[in-house]
């Protein structure tokens with residue numbers, strides 16, 4: 001199989017099946033939810049998951065925008081110059097084959113004419129150690145993306161400031177991002193770096209913990225405090241507003257503390273393709 005075919009297959013699968021960890025969290029949450037309305041929403045989500053995975057239909061009518069992170073190992077001998085074209089071609093073919101809704105407009109303010117093929121993707125490139133190339137996708141729905149945001153809090157605001165900023169943003173989102181949601185939090189860097197970090201946080205395995213135990217505790221605290229807001233599944237009230245919080249950090253300036261929140265809905269659709277060493281494509 002060529003690399004283009006591998007990416008295409010992964011994207012065809014990602015639009016109708018959730019990563020195992022995400023699906024397990026949703027099923028567990030459905031069993032545990034105490035609110036009648038919340039349980040009913042979660043039961044519908046579980047039925048939706050079952051129907052999509054046993055058919056050729058997408059999980060949701062909004063199949064999202066292709067958001068792609070490419071990590072290129074500095075020792076890779078692969079032909080990186082061709083990679084962007086391969087990714088775009090795979091996205092185009094997957095969108096057609098797997099019935100992605102055409103959700104992208106070519107120009108954002110005036111014409112807003114649909115590109116008709118869900119292209120272009122948003123691609124972030126990064127050089128990393130090693131000889132592997134890792135291509136990660138989020139199929140980013142926009143009900144939840146519209147609730148994502150960045151706050152530039154004061155450098156002295158510390159953990160309480162981070163928690164307050166995240167809770168404010170989630171409270172403002174309410175039921176709009178189709179909860180229960182997955183949250184990615186980016187802390188540090190510049191405004192734009194924090195936003196990218198928050199997306200990378202969503203790429204981590206759901207409910208995995210940060211290696212620094214202070215941030216691992218903060219992930220757990222945020223999960224708990226967001227769930228205490230009571231927004232609940234579908235925004236109809238209940239125990240489960242959030243399924244997972246993952247944090248990524250970066251050094252920042254002495255005068256600032258950027259905090260970005262990327263909100264993802266229950267349909268946390270992801271795909272990862274790895275190319276090892278000098279593998280030919």
Ligand code: SF4
Pocket residue numbers: 060061062063064140141142143144145176177178265266267
């Ligand atoms: S936010 Fe998610 S679940 Fe809601 S419509 Fe968009 S993609 Fe679908």
